[in-house]
Each structure stands twice: as C-alpha cells, then as structure tokens.
Amino acid sequence: MTETLALARDEALRHAADHRDEALADLVELSRIPSISALGAHAGDVRAAAQWCAEKLRALGMTVEIVDGRVHPVVLAEWMGRPGAPTLGLYNHFDVQPPDPVDLWTTPPFDPVVRDGQLFARGVADDKGALVAGITAAEAMFAAGGPPVNLRFFYEGEEEITGVSLGEVLCERAEALACDYVFIGDGEFDRPGVASILTGLRGVLQCQIEVTGAAVDLHSGLYGGVAPNALNSLAHILSGLKGPDGHITVPGFYDDVQVPSPAERAQWPADVDEDALRREVGSVALEGEAEFGLLERLWTRPTLDVHGIVGGFTDEGTKTVIPARAVAKLSMRLVPDQDPDRLLAAVTERVRELATPGVEVTVTGLGQSRAALFGVEHEGVAAAQEAFAAAFGAPATLKRMGASVPVAADFQTALNPKMIVSGFSLPGDNFHSPDEHFALGQLHGGVDMLVRLAYGLAARA
C-alpha cells in the first residue's frame, strides 16, 4: 500500500473511531422502523426504511435511486469518483422478520435498547447492523478525502420474503451496475473474534400446502368416521414428506445433491461440538440424518421444515369440529445442484400421493433460490482476510452456511464479480427469534473492517 493510501486509510479509521456514537444513533434510528416485509400492513415502514437509507447515502454525495420492486423498493447508490480504480459493491437488506412471538421479548422489538454492550431490536443483527456499518465506513472514507475505490450500494427490502426484485434489477441493468467485487454483508461470524467468509450457501424452496375436505367445519360427533378431516390429512402429508430420521422421502429429492470436495472439506473448521450446539438450540437432543456430521447436515444436506399450520379451532377452550380446510407453510433448504422448479414438481406429486381419501390438495410455490458456491481464490478474499485480521485480530474462517442469501446467486449470475460473502453478526444474536441483538463492538469493528477492505482493494489494483 502506498504511503498516501495508508495515510488516507488511517484518517478514515480515526474519523470512524471518533464518530462511534453517531453510528450507534443511526442504527437505533433505523431499528425503530418496523420494516417487516412479510406483513402488508408494514409496507409503508419498509418504504420508510428505504428512504432512510437513501437520504443517508445522498448526504454522502452518492447518486441514489429508489427503484420500485414487485413488493418493496430497492435502493441503488453509486459513487464513481475513482476512474480506473476497482468498483466495490456492498449488499445489505433493510427489511426484517416479523417479531412474533412478541411476548417473549424482554423489551419491545422496535424500541431499541442497549444492554451489556448489545443493542436489542428486531433486525439489528439481520441485517441493519451490517447495513449501518457500510454507511458509516463510506462516511469515514468521504470525510478522509473520498473512498479509494468506486462504490455501489445495493439494498433490498424483500430479503425476508425471498423476493425477486433486486435480482431482476441486477439482470436488467447488469452493465450499468458492474462491480469488480461484491461484499455481501448479511452473514455472521464463525465465533467471537473470528469472522467467516462463505464458500457456499444453501438455497431455499418455500411453499404452501392447502388441504380441503368438507364444505364447512363439521360437528365431529355427527360426522366423525365419514367426513374427511383436513388437519388429519395434512398431518399424514407432512409426516410423509420427511421421516423421523430427518431423511426427506420425496422421490428423487437427493438426485442432484453434490458431495463437497475433499479440498473444500480441508478448509472447514472441526465439526461442531454436539452438546454445545444442542445447548444453543435449547432442546433435549438434536435431530437429523445420523449418518452425516453436524456441519454436513447444516451446510451440505437439504432440509424440510414446517413453519406454520393454520386450520380448525385454535382459540382458548375446545370446539369439536372436523376442520374443512388446513394450510401448512413449509420450506426446503437446497444444496448444489438441486433445481427448485424440479423439486417443487416432485413435492407436489408426493403431496398428491399422500392426500387421504376425500380431500383435495394444492401446492403453491412461495419463493425460491438456488444454492450457491463461491470461489475464494481471489484478491477480494485476500483483502478481506487482511482487513478482518487487522480489525478483529484474526482472519476469517472459510466455511459454508446453511441459510440462504438468494441475491448472492443473482449477483454471481448477473454481474459475475469476485464475491466476498461475509457479515458482522455473532452466533447467538437470535436471528429471526425474540431478543435479537447486535454487539456494539461488531458494529464498530465492522466499520473498521470495511474501511480497510476498500483501501486494501485499492492497494491491490
């Protein structure tokens, strides 16, 4: 790195260190917005979060555009003030999961509170903390004479609903949005002090199964024994999709599952400690395919989980009805090279086979993304490793993750950049759960790392 570049970097780092309170204030402000993409009633809040991001980026001097998506907006920002320098794209999402069950939160989910060095609020860890780290890093670089690389920000509001809007924008404007590197900031550390850079992500196939029996809910005394029960039938269907051993029993489901290479496995950390993972989960035992290790089950094996069931009488007390209709929402996590469309067809066929007499079933796809594998033998990962080592004291672990970042595959397909799939949250931050939180040290360390990444990429150019 040239001395000029190093001086500018240090000035940016100093600026960030001097403005930590402002970074936290920004994160608190953004976390107050209940930008729940799954609930139509919160569409205005998702838009408000988009506007908050857009204003912040405009204030830095970036060119910002809010693009209407299918459901929620996409925010695109660019600063191309370093002709000839590489272009770094940063991806985050400003939408959050619903906060239920709300009664299990210690403090209200959209009333951010700092306790023990952690900010508690829905979405702080997934993914507003990392989003604010990116804005804060850019601000520090603009304050220190301008970023050393060209910058693009890609923020979406449909991540938690597996939306397609950002992916569509990337495909439509691939040329105009070209990046040399894309940093996906939606992941979490391997463990405290040690980040992770992901070499692969699972995809997802979400769907809904609807079972219809009688015309209306019937009295179970008068019709029990002859009238089809939509909930009993749904139970048969769901239990026929995955065995108690965790093995999915949809014909052909595993046909295209790719076994990870020995070279990739050699990069992996030691397998997870079963008892530690069990305690983290909080159950009496773990479940799943016993013939595979825990990391294999979490990273390289597909899954099938039911997320919710609606049907019949669910209020207080009892009501002896035969439910006429029942609906289950479920999803499968996919691995390379499973094809979501082919699997949706296979699941649909299997559900039809499993339906008990007298019911009609429909299966509806609710969103999907393919699994992705990323190359890590490039300058982007090298610069990120250097930046993580300097900011957090250790380079990142190279690993896969079981969750899905649908746009990661879209970035690869549309822009073909060098990918750095990482993030700043910590395991145990309660992604999608009550009392979600984000450590202030991760916020400030994340800013530091992103500043170092940008200068590191400039130095390598």
Next chain:
Amino acid sequence: MTETLALARDEALRHAADHRDEALADLVELSRIPSISALGAHAGDVRAAAQWCAEKLRALGMTVEIVDGRVHPVVLAEWMGRPGAPTLGLYNHFDVQPPDPVDLWTTPPFDPVVRDGQLFARGVADDKGALVAGITAAEAMFAAGGPPVNLRFFYEGEEEITGVSLGEVLCERAEALACDYVFIGDGEFDRPGVASILTGLRGVLQCQIEVTGAAVDLHSGLYGGVAPNALNSLAHILSGLKGPDGHITVPGFYDDVQVPSPAERAQWPADVDEDALRREVGSVALEGEAEFGLLERLWTRPTLDVHGIVGGFTDEGTKTVIPARAVAKLSMRLVPDQDPDRLLAAVTERVRELATPGVEVTVTGLGQSRAALFGVEHEGVAAAQEAFAAAFGAPATLKRMGASVPVAADFQTALNPKMIVSGFSLPGDNFHSPDEHFALGQLHGGVDMLVRLAYGLAARA
C-alpha cells in the same frame, strides 16, 4: 286418556297455537345472547342466558335455582303440583359453540334473522330452539289449568365444553331431583317429518398434545438439519394415531368396543345413501373404515379427529422458522364399552412412542364422557312415539347417534329414569357451523309434541 285430560290437553295445544309469535320472540331474544361457553370473555353472557331461562320459568310459577357450576351455572326448576303423578324432566343447554369462522355467516351469528321459515343464529338448533319449545310447552300447560305431570327442568351452560357441573349436581342431589322420565332435547330429527329417539350415543375423550423442541423459534437456514421442529414432530405424532384408512392405531384402542346386537340393528333405518351423505358433507369423497357401513361408522365405531393446531408462523406472508412449540387439540368419539381413562393412558403412551428425536411431549385430557345405551321398551318412549306421530305425522325412528350428550349418561347413573333421548333440530341445520338455523315449524311442532308427551305420560300413570 280420560276426557278431562284430553280437554285440558287440547286447551294447552290451542293456547300454544295462539301464542306462536311469542315463542319465536322468546327464541330470538335468547339467541341474541352470545353464550359461548368455550370463551372466557363470554362467561357473563352464559350467565345472562341462565338468568333469562330462570326468569322465564319463575314467571310460570316454578321454583327455580341457579347453581354455580365449575365454569358456568346450572339452572334447576321444579313444579311438583301433581302429587302421585309421574315426574317428567326436560334437559337442554343454553350455551353455544363459538361462531367462527364468522366471515362465512350470511348474517351475523348473534343477530337472529328469519329467512325462508328458518331462524338463523348461532345456537338456535343446538340447543336454544328445543329449550324454548320446552318453556313454551310448560307455559301452555300452566295456562290450561296446570301440567298433568310434575315437571323438572335441567338446563346447563357447559355442554359445548364437555363440562361436568350438571353431572355433579345430579349425583349430589339425586334423591331431591328424582324423575320418572327424562326427555333429553338436544338431538335432531332423522329426516324432515320423522323424529328420532336415540338408543345410544357416542362418548368423547378430548385432549391436547403439546410438543416442545428448541428453546425459541429458530432460523431454518441456520439450524435446519439439526434442530427438532415441533410442527414436523406433531405431524408424525398425529399421523401415527390414525391411518389414512380411518383406523386408529393406538394399541388396545378397540379392545372394549361392543358390537351392536342383531336385535338393535333390526330397528335401524336402511344405511345412509353414500352420495347423499357426501353431498351433505361437501367433500369429493367420504373417508373412514371401508369394512364398516356408514351407519356403523357414525354410530358404533370410535373416531379420532384433530380440531386445531397452533404453532409457528401463521400470519400472512412467510417466515422461515423452526417452531419451538406446537399444540394440537383433538378428540376421540367413544362407543360402548370404551373407558376414557384407559384410552387417555394408551394415547399418551402412543404419543410418547411417536415423538421424533429431540422433542418433549405432554398429553392433557380436556374432558370426557362415556358412550351410553338407552332402553326403549318403556312407557316414556311409547308416549313419545304417540306424541311425535300426532305432532309431526309419523312416529320417531329408533337409532343411535354419533355425537355425545355427556349428561345423558349422568342422568342414567344418578337418577336412573326412563330416558327419551330426542330433539327437534333437522339434519342440515349446521350445528357448530356457519349459518346455523332452526325451522319455525320445528319450534312449534316441538311445543305441540312436548304438550302431548306430558298428557300421554299422565294418561299412562
């Protein structure tokens, strides 16, 4: 029948015929009270319905007592003005089922409306219509010089929640509440114009299964493959309790099932027309044990139906959680001589066997009653047959019913009267379903029949 008795009967029948508008007005008034016993928020309404009944009976000159029950009150009324004459007890219930799904009602469930000769409101058919018929019949007999028999009214407010309060009162005060005959008015006609007198009822065993896996709902991407999913596990449990063929797969479940005698079967009507029943149910086909006829499945075979499932994310949109907890409410309809306590233990053991790795399960009983068989070779049934023939043009069919009237067994045990288990609703009145209704002709015919029954019993004494 003596001429004096016949004249008094005719005067009572004339009085009833002249006061039909008042009977309808009474039923409308009672049906406006949302006396939903299953919902705690409606406890005051259940009590209001009890008080409405008590005031009506007091106005006739009967001695009335409102007895506090475990959940809701019991109303007891008596008139013992005919020493030496037999005592007739009438049973009805003033509580109703919850009205959900409310959006499927044509008019609001507690805003009674007459359309096409039917009164539409929650509870009119089950069981407020028959209850008002009893009060109206008594009123007519008091107006015609006083009832020819001693009268007792037994009204409860816990029928729809399988409550035990009336049963307890009957046992505690068996001597004071003695009856020669008890008319249970909670049933329905065999078909339009032809009543039914029930020779047997199924019992019921209600329970709740709770499955607990992780400590909180978890992200299905990050934990899918290792964390137990309470809803997937619940689906395995429920599908393992009853096969797609309708056969219950709890070991020992059928051990005590009594096969009906050839003599009883000879009384039965011809088997139900399958296609007609299928249309009534509104499904593409019927389900159940194919080796048994439809009447056998409805009357003499036990069942298992899931009524509702709670767990996971059930709002609009998607949320990819692994639910930590799931609950199913279900019940089994029982037949002679199944023992609810023994079966609850067998179900609990089976549920424990079916639980998948990593979950904990609990099974809780929510109420029960044994199935009952009633003798029909007595003066009460003979008088009822005569009354039905005169009031509706045909005697009643002798048959069983698949539903449960838990207090019927309690009356038998505590008072050992001659039982007449019948009622005035029609098939298709939508018991427990949206658009429940009761024909005005059944209300007025019911009054006529009950007046005739009382004089018929007096004539036979």
